[in-house]
Amino acid sequence: MSDTQSQQQSQTTALQPGITAPDFTLRTTPDQSISLNQYRGNPVILVFYPADFSPVCGDEMTLFNELLPEFQRLNAEVIGISVDGVWCHLAFSKEKNLKIPLLTDFEPKGEVAKKYGVYRKKDGITERALFLLDRDGIIRYSHVSPIGVNPGADGVLKALESISQSKG
Amino acid sequence: MSREETAQLTPPVNESRDNIHGSQKAPVTLLEYGDYECPYCGQAYSIIKNVQNILGNSLCFVFRNFPITQSHPHAQHSAEAAECAGAQNKFWEMHDILYEHQQALDDKHLKKYAEVLELDKYRFKNDMSNHIYASRVREDFLSGVRSGVNSTPCFYINGLRYDNSWDFEALVKTLKSHIKKLA
Numbered sequence: 001m002s003d004t005q006s007q008q009q010s011q012t013t014a015l016q017p018g019i020t021a022p023d024f025t026l027r028t029t030p031d032q033s034i035s036l037n038q039y040r041g042n043p044v045i046l047v048f049y050p051a052d053f054s055p056v057c058g059d060e061m062t063l064f065n066e067l068l069p070e071f072q073r074l075n076a077e078v079i080g081i082s083v084d085g086v087w088c089h090l091a092f093s094k095e096k097n098l099k100i101p102l103l104t105d106f107e108p109k110g111e112v113a114k115k116y117g118v119y120r121k122k123d124g125i126t127e128r129a130l131f132l133l134d135r136d137g138i139i140r141y142s143h144v145s146p147i148g149v150n151p152g153a154d155g156v157l158k159a160l161e162s163i164s165q166s167k168g
Numbered sequence: 169m170s171r172e173e174t175a176q177l178t179p180p181v182n183e184s185r186d187n188i189h190g191s192q193k194a195p196v197t198l199l200e201y202g203d204y205e206c207p208y209c210g211q212a213y214s215i216i217k218n219v220q221n222i223l224g225n226s227l228c229f230v231f232r233n234f235p236i237t238q239s240h241p242h243a244q245h246s247a248e249a250a251e252c253a254g255a256q257n258k259f260w261e262m263h264d265i266l267y268e269h270q271q272a273l274d275d276k277h278l279k280k281y282a283e284v285l286e287l288d289k290y291r292f293k294n295d296m297s298n299h300i301y302a303s304r305v306r307e308d309f310l311s312g313v314r315s316g317v318n319s320t321p322c323f324y325i326n327g328l329r330y331d332n333s334w335d336f337e338a339l340v341k342t343l344k345s346h347i348k349k350l351a
Contacts, residue, residue, distance in 0.1 A: 059318065059319040060318070062236055062238065062239055063236075063313075063317075063318065066237065066238055066309075067313060070313070096239060097239060098238070152175070152316040153313050154313060154314050154316045157314070
């Protein structure tokens with residue numbers, strides 16, 4: 001999918017391809033944090049999702065989790081982000097057997113989602129959004145789905161394959 | 169469920185590799201990406217049976233594997249068991265048994281089902297223990313990803329993803345409208 005196409009599909013103020021992804025540091029467990037810049041050098045897929053345990057999110061994260069070997073084959077890291085707290089994330093990960101780190105954009109609430117232009121202020125949750133960053137941290141794919149629609153992984157996988165090929 | 173673009177089945181149905189029930193010349197083809205351990209796929213199973221009874225030869229039904237192995241520990245082996253049975257021309261018989269026994273899909277039960285179907289038990293055992301069909305199941309899964317599968321079950325009608333309700337009435341109505349178009 002071309003950058004133009006993915007731009008057309010983004011319905012919010014989501015950051016668009018070509019922009020350097022804002023750095024952040026968020027908790028993933030009660031005593032562990034992850035910074036985006038620690039992944040520099042590899043493509044990164046950021047999966048913003050509205051809430052742990054909601055049916056569509058469960059499907060979406062389960063699908064990305066199942067596809068992890070494919071993403072890893074292309075040296076990409078996958079990170080989930082929502083405004084849920086760490087304990088909620090831990091319970092969700094355990095129930096779904098997720099291998100993807102889930103980051104908590106909990107306090108200040110939605111701060112990272114706001115930086116990426118995917119915070120739904122009215123609802124107090126993030127949009128259902130996907131960003132693909134290249135190894136230099138530049139956004140190469142940006143997609144916002146309707147809140148109740150699982151985007152699937154075809155678009156981001158195609159975009160990842162495209163940047164992997166272009167880098168040789 | 170709606171989506172801003174219509175996902176297309178990739179690759180299209182292929183007689184030489186897909187598990188197909190009915191004729192590809194039928195006016196409408198319904199393809200399912202499914203997981204044998206998924207409870208929603210279990211619900212869809214009996215609905216599809218009823219739809220097949222109603223539409224008869226007008227419907228071609230195709231099944232591709234989409235096991236969510238991290239959530240469903242028996243889904244992968246079940247999918248392989250169905251393909252092993254398929255190699256002995258009993259794919260649909262095994263498919264049906266698996267969906268009718270979703271609470272008993274461990275390896276011991278898979279072996280029992282192979283016996284019930286009177287499969288060549290040595291060949292079945294060999295194919296299962298050597299995971300002969302694991303790559304085929306993975307191929308199905310990846311084709312589903314590329315086709316835009318976003319949950320299970322996921323349906324495609326004549327090659328385009330069907331995002332609306334898959335309850336019996338809705339499915340029959342939609343499939344009949346496709347049949348009428350070609351009448």
